[in-house]
Amino acid sequence: MKEPTIERVEARAFRIPTDQPEADGTFRWDATTMVVVQLKSEGVTGLGYTYADTSAACLTKDKLADLIIGRNPCDIPACWDAMLGSLRNLGEAGIGMLAVSAIDVALWDLKARLLDLPLVDLIGNFRDRVPIYGSGGFTTYSIPQLQQQLAGWVTEGIPRVKMKTGSDPGQDAERVRYAREAIGSSAELFVDANGAYGRKQALHLANTFAEQGVTWFEEPVVHHDRQGLRQLRDRAPCGMEIAAGEYGFTTGYFQQMLHDGCVDVLQADASRCGITGFLKAAVLCEAYHLPLSSHCAPALHVHPCCSAEPVRHLEYFHDHARIEQMLFEGVPEPVGGNLLPDRSRRGMGLGLREEESRRYEL
Ligand SMILES: [Mg+2]
Incomplete structure (x- = not known):
């Protein structure tokens, strides 16, 4: 049987204003940015997201996408390892991990969809x-x-x-x-x-x-x-x-x-x-x-x-x-x-x- 492969990676950023000004003990905000990643394989779309900054979408498109395109979406540990390895010089935290996280969530979602299962x-x-x-x-x-x-x-x-x-x-x-x-x-x-x-x-x-x-x-x-x-x-x-x-x-x-x-x-x-x-x-x-x-x-x-x-x-x-x-x-x-x-x-x-x-x- 032919193995599925990740054919396309899309990353988009959305900025949604809060319904009222919001603050906690150390931060204030009036809008939230969500980065959505969609992975395509065999006509199926896996969806992941993170609350981040547009730069997480840029990093996904410019760097991380090439690492996972062509891979089997069921090989989540291998994709994870490749993405983490690529962050070595950027730091394994912050924006890099937010982008990796959105892709990882999309991989889990895609794998479940390809296997015709709810993720749980x-x-x-x-x-x-x-x-x-x-x-x-x-x-x-x-x-x-x-x-x-x-x-x-x-x-x-x-x-x-x-x-x-x-x-x-x-x-x-x-x-x-x-x-x-x-x-x-x-x-x-x-x-x-x-x-x-x-x-x-x-x-x-x-x-x-x-x-x-x-x-x-x-x-x-x-x-x-x-x-x-x-x-x-x-x-x-x-x-x-x-x-x-x-x-x-x-x-x-x-x-x-x-x-x-x-x-x-x-x-x-x-x-x-x-x-x-x-x-x-x-x-x-x-x-x-x-x-x-x-x-x-x-x-x-x-x-x-x-x-x-x-x-x-x-x-x-x-x-x-x-x-x-x-x-x-x-x-x-x-x-x-x-x-x-x-x-x-x-x-x-x-x-x-x-x-x-x-x-x-x-
Ligand atoms: Mg808290």
Whole structure:
């Protein structure tokens, strides 16, 4: 039988304005750029994407495409190895890995489609649905906006929500108190500082947040400060977990975070480390007996999260959930606080809405 080969690689960038100005503890934005990669083989299209910069689309077209054209799309490890090897002089992180990740996701999608399977059945099914948490609560929101968004998710049946802190540390205790007031006592409340605090400040706020029943403190200090994360993990109040890992591009990064005891829950983002890297992070979590939570890009993580045993939940990030609904068809919607893969569709089940997406194309 003739082997399938990758015949064409397309990469396109789309810039989608936010519905309102958004900020977290260390960053502000009013638009998000998505890079979509489409791989063609035997009349079948595999789709992958990442949240990046147009330069990731350029790198895909100018450098990475030639490395995989002509290869068998089922040979994902060989494609991965060739692409990573080509990044040696560019650095195995940042834009290069964002581009590799979008291609890797498209390869998984293409392979599943060529085999006429939903992606979760290609990787192997562990659970039929993945619990989610609502994520937003930007520091640009007024208190009523914050309360409305978080309480809205809880009312929809999502029993855990996350808000941003760190833009104005003097106000954070009050914002968290208002958030708790809005969601009631039984919903889980998470906070994400995006590395905005110093070590002592983070420890002080960990105690303050714990009084409002906060059970998850994400990136209390900058993620490079592994010793600081470890100290927070050791000293934060009982019942509060420390989470980080969203900037992980390589398997070595995840291993270091786990080895150094930086987190109670590791986060990984397949739009930054590929589905290949995400599944490797899951294996590392198994080895360290710690749970994994996916970061952002909800539609991209549904299938791998249903396959990877250590996954606890998936981040249903407001900005990306909105963009994915706008640009793709086949995006799963929350059901009772979970996302379910649509197993009647092949691959990840997503298709680019050509007409709608064109108005955002760069
Ligand atoms: Mg975060």
